[in-house]
Amino acid sequence: MAREAxxxxxxxxxxxxxxxxxxxxxxxNVPGIVYGDGKEPVxxxxxxxxxxxxxxxxxxxxxxxxxxxxxxxxxxVICRGVQRDVxxxxxxxxxxxxxHDESKIELFIHVDxxxxxxxxxxxxxxxxxxxRHEVELEVTAGDIPDHITVDLTGKQIGDVxxxxxxxxxxxxxxxxxxxxxxxxxxxxxxxxxxxx
Numbered sequence: 329m330a331r332e333a334x335x336x337x338x339x340x341x342x343x344x345x346x347x348x349x350x351x352x353x354x355x356x357n358v359p360g361i362v363y364g365d366g367k368e369p370v371x372x373x374x375x376x377x378x379x380x381x382x383x384x385x386x387x388x389x390x391x392x393x394x395x396x397x398x399x400x401x402x403x404x405v406i407c408r409g410v411q412r413d414v415x416x417x418x419x420x421x422x423x424x425x426x427x428h429d430e431s432k433i434e435l436f437i438h439v440d441x442x443x444x445x446x447x448x449x450x451x452x453x454x455x456x457x458x459x460r461h462e463v464e465l466e467v468t469a470g471d472i473p474d475h476i477t478v479d480l481t482g483k484q485i486g487d488v489x490x491x492x493x494x495x496x497x498x499x500x501x502x503x504x505x506x507x508x509x510x511x512x513x514x515x516x517x518x519x520x521x522x523x524x
Contacts, residue, residue: 333404336393337378338362340400341371349421360422362395362405367426372397379419383410390435392472395424404469406433429470434503436462438475439510449485453516456480460510463491464503473497478510488512 341352341359348371349359357373382388388407395405405424413420427433439461444450463476478494492507502508 333392333394335396336382336405337396338372338374340397341373344371353420358419358422360424362397362403362424362426365403365426365428370397370400372422372424374422376419379422383419387438390437390472392427392469393424404429406435406469427469429468431469432466433469433472434464434466435472437465437467437473437500438462439478440475441478441480441511443479443481446481447483447513449483449487449513450480452485454485454513455516456511457514458511460508463510465496465500466503467497467500471497471499473500476500480513483513485513485515 338360339357341348341357343351352359352373353376355373356376358376358379360372360374361369362372363369388410391406393405393407395403403426405426407422408425409423410419411421412418439458441456441458444456447454447456450456465473465476467473476494476496478489483489488509489511490507490509491502491504494510496502
């Protein structure tokens with residue numbers, strides 16, 4: 329269930345500050361930085377088209393990457409933020425954080441719903457209302473789950489699915505202490521109207 333670290337290529341950026349960042353953008357790169365693990369931050373240049381392709385694949389902020397920078401040892405990183413242009417919504421800067429496989433990190437993990445056909449509530453015309461498509465979990469960096477699964481078997485109209493009912497991967501726990509709702513099965517609008 330855990331994902332493999334994907335390779336991610338970047339180059340060292342010489343110079344820092346606005347001037348160097350603007351120069352990087354003119355040359356078709358997106359400036360970035362990698363920090364953490366008690367080491368000096370390193371300024372990066374990431375090819376614009378390469379980054380855009382990776383962003384469009386989805387789940388960029390939940391992926392563990394094996395950062396490959398020429399002349400430096402490979403290091404495991406996660407993305408901690410992608411700054412975007414406010415008008416064009418295109419990436420302008422990327423922050424990466426170095427981590428060890430045993431580091432504890434907080435990430436938003438995608439929620440998958442299975443066995444729709446085994447839910448009596450959905451068969452009777454109920455609607456699955458997803459409250460959270462992603463749940464923030466504290467996970468071990470070397471064992472980031474691809475998703476968490478919610479089994480809808482036996483769920484009736486009016487049932488609410490809380491985080492405590494979902495089987496989480498080993499070592500993962502929610503970052504919020506309360507038992508929040510992830511989804512519910514709502515009555516169809518015609519049934520709700522006739523009940524009134």
